[in-house]
Amino acid sequence: xxxxxxxxxxxxxxxxxxxxxxxxxxxxxxxxxxxxxxxxxxxxxxxxxxxxxxxxxxxxxxxxxxxxxxxxxxxxxxxxxxxxxxxxxxxxxxxxxxxxxxxxxxxxxxxxxxxxxxxxxxxxxxxxxxxxxxxxxxxxxxxxxxxxxxxxxxxxxxxxxxxxxxxxxxxxxxxxxxxxxxxxxxxxxxxxxxxxxxxxxxxxxxxxxxxxxxxxxxxxxxxxxxxxxxxxxxxxxxxxxxxxxxxxxxxxxxxxxxxxxx
Numbered sequence: 001x002x003x004x005x006x007x008x009x010x011x012x013x014x015x016x017x018x019x020x021x022x023x024x025x026x027x028x029x030x031x032x033x034x035x036x037x038x039x040x041x042x043x044x045x046x047x048x049x050x051x052x053x054x055x056x057x058x059x060x061x062x063x064x065x066x067x068x069x070x071x072x073x074x075x076x077x078x079x080x081x082x083x084x085x086x087x088x089x090x091x092x093x094x095x096x097x098x099x100x101x102x103x104x105x106x107x108x109x110x111x112x113x114x115x116x117x118x119x120x121x122x123x124x125x126x127x128x129x130x131x132x133x134x135x136x137x138x139x140x141x142x143x144x145x146x147x148x149x150x151x152x153x154x155x156x157x158x159x160x161x162x163x164x165x166x167x168x169x170x171x172x173x174x175x176x177x178x179x180x181x182x183x184x185x186x187x188x189x190x191x192x193x194x195x196x197x198x199x200x201x202x203x204x205x206x207x208x209x210x211x212x213x214x215x216x217x218x219x220x221x222x223x224x225x226x227x228x229x230x231x232x233x234x235x236x237x238x239x240x241x242x243x244x245x246x247x248x249x250x251x252x253x254x255x256x257x258x259x260x261x262x
Contacts (some may be wrong), residue, residue: 002219005139010210012146017209019077024202026068027082031089033062038104039118047115052252053163057122059255060156067149067258074145085201091194097121097187116168116176120183123164124191124239130157148259156256162245169242184240192236196228 011017036058043051072079084090093101098121099114110118133154140150172180200221207217227235 002216002223004135007220008136008139011206012140012143014210015075015077016080017206018075019072019080020205020209022068022072022077023079024082024086024088026065026072026079027087028089029061029068030065033058033060033065035099035101035104036061039099039110039115042104042108042110043115044109044112047112050115050167053167054118056251056253056255057160057163060160063255063258064153064156067153070258071146071149083201083205086198086205088194088198091198092121092125092191095190095194097124097190097194112171112176113179116171116179117183119164119168119171120180121187122160123168123184123242124187126157126161126164127239128191128195130154130161133157152256152259159247159250162247162250165242165245166248166250169244172242180242181240185236188236188239189232191239192228192231196224199224199227 011021036054040051040054040058043054069079092098099110099118103110103114133150136150137154141147143150168180168184203217203220203224206212207220212220
């Protein structure tokens with residue numbers, strides 16, 4: 001029987017598929033770390049109080065990248081090139097979601113609207129990350145090899161999501177509500193399409209590595225398309241709602257250190 005747990009267990013048990021999974025994850029997290037570091041450096045003067053939280057966000061993403069690389073090192077496998085069609089972060093940027101990298105490389109301060117765009121983009125993508133890590137946490141929190149990493153990253157992603165809710169509400173109360181809702185909706189609709197395409201690409205590569213029969217690959221592809229259809233119809237709305245989180249000031253302190261792996 002196909003299930004999220006059985007599929008990930010297959011990927012985890014094979015060195016080649018495990019290396020691809022960790023390489024994709026590490027690359028995305030490291031890219032997120034760079035983006036947040038640049039945004040923190042370019043925060044407009046009247047929003048400087050936000051810079052430490054953005055810095056913490058980036059430090060967490062960098063830490064996650066190091067964790068995935070450490071898991072590969074512990075396993076005795078090498079990172080592998082990330083196929084472009086599986087690069088979620090790059091495809092979001094190419095799709096115009098979030099702040100363009102050319103803008104982040106420029107040494108001029110961002111605007112308040114840029115910060116709203118960054119937070120809205122993060123609100124959508126951190127929803128996805130939080131849900132994915134919650135799924136892994138439910139099934140693999142006690143796994144001897146990846147359990148600690150899963151628990152730590154899951155906690156961080158929940159903090160990131162809470163931070164986005166709180167800061168976007170602050171900007172909404174300051175009069176940016178309409179811009180926030182417009183940006184959130186555009187980001188969510190683009191993200192669900194890119195997530196579908198990336199999911200199909202990742203499953204195709206994993207199927208090639210693991211020798212999945214055509215019938216199994218077809219069932220998985222149909223499931224991905226079904227998820228997209230639901231998200232396109234109604235599921236995207238969970239990515240655009242805003243409510244004050246239980247975790248207040250979730251990124252107000254220093255980043256927790258990554259676990260040590262022998």
